[in-house]
Amino acid sequence: MTSHGTISRRGAVGRGLVHLCLLVLALGLAAASPPPAADGGRRAVLLQVDGVIGPASADYVRRGLAEAAASGAAIVVLQMDTPGGLDASMRDIIRAIIASPTPVASYVAPGGARAASAGTYILYASHVAAMAPGTNLGAATPVQIGGPPGLAPQEPPDKAAPAGKDEAGAAPAPQRGGAMEAKATNDAVAYIRALARLRGRNADWGEEAVREAASLDARAALEANVIDLVAVDADDLLAQVDGRTVDVAGEPRTLRTRGLAVEVAPPDWRHGLLAAITNPNVALILMMIGVYGLIFEFMNPGTLYPGVIGAICLLVGFYALAVLPVNYAGLALILLGVALMAAEAFAPSFGALGLGGAAAFVLGGLILIDTDTAEFEVSLALLAGMAVVSLAFILLAARLALGAHRRRVATGREEMIGESGKVQDWNGAGGHVFAHGERWRAVSSGPLAPGDRVRVQAVEGLTLVVAPEPPDDSR
Incomplete structure (x- = not known):
């Protein structure tokens, strides 16, 4: 009976564990699944890009579009206020917009905002392009892409002659830089014209924005067919695009956006972390901490903390x-x-390696980031400060090392050389002396007597070679 009761209890416990595991699994699946959109997807997701477009902004937009598509949002409103940014990050955002199964309405807002440079390309790529009153876009010239400025001679516009028309029938503006600048400009022109044809917008003005850094305010952009509408806020934008048909992933779709609830998806901690570490100045500081942490660990094996912190900083x-x-x-x-x-x-x-290293460090920092965006350039003050601090640290270390080299040996047999002692007993050429707190056997080339002060000249095994200490040193 006892055995049967034990088996029954074990079976009950086993069934309870199975039920608990199934419950945990169900809760995990529920947490992993996106929550159903309220009212059958009747909501709009608002993403906010404020500032320079970089890796953090691209990651935020990509993730926002993916989450909006997974949750069944009706439309994504990408609100922008940007002076431009990195070409690679801009293209990442555009690729995400074009591939998005959810319509994207790029909206330059609030009043006083701008969509310059990279922002103009994103507007052209979006399913709907809108601006708030008092905003502007344009100035999309790819300055300094392909090399630092000033390497190519600049020609005044009035001295250059047009070189004919391109495939689209537009007369390209004269190129005022070298071959690399012309190559980058032509690539940017082809890109913005392709986006314009994809969305049915003004390709000629897009080319003008690239070649001549042209800009437009909201009303002029609407009249020039650069944008689709001017809206005072997000609700006004959704009301105006209601019933509009757009091409989403190659298929026409009619928007039903009037009265949608707008859900703001603010940047999270991941965006803040990426924005911090992708600052070139922060990245350079992390690298320096990593390098010096590893150097300190190699000089003092087993310290651990410098090595661990240095490795983490270097990898980041x-x-x-x-x-x-x-x-x-x-x-x-x-x-x-x-x-x-x-x-x-x-x-x-004598400073040759240190000065050469400081010069290489500063020069490398100046050309480290290949972009025309000032926000992603390494600070000259930071480079100078790090070079000076590194040189000061190295000179201090060199001085300490040189002083230690010249200092008298403090350990081992060599430490006994020059040590003072006192004769305890002596017979002929040998006897015993007390030196360095110990009694030693000693020999000398001259006669000595108990009580005489002696100086150690050499150490031969366990025997000291001593000589009488000069009278001036016996005080």
């Missing part, structure tokens, strides 16, 4: 550089500079 810094437009020659110069400055501490070269 490399990740940040991986998503930024990095000039690898600049990165190589920075690493060379760090190596030379570290070598100065281990092999003092």
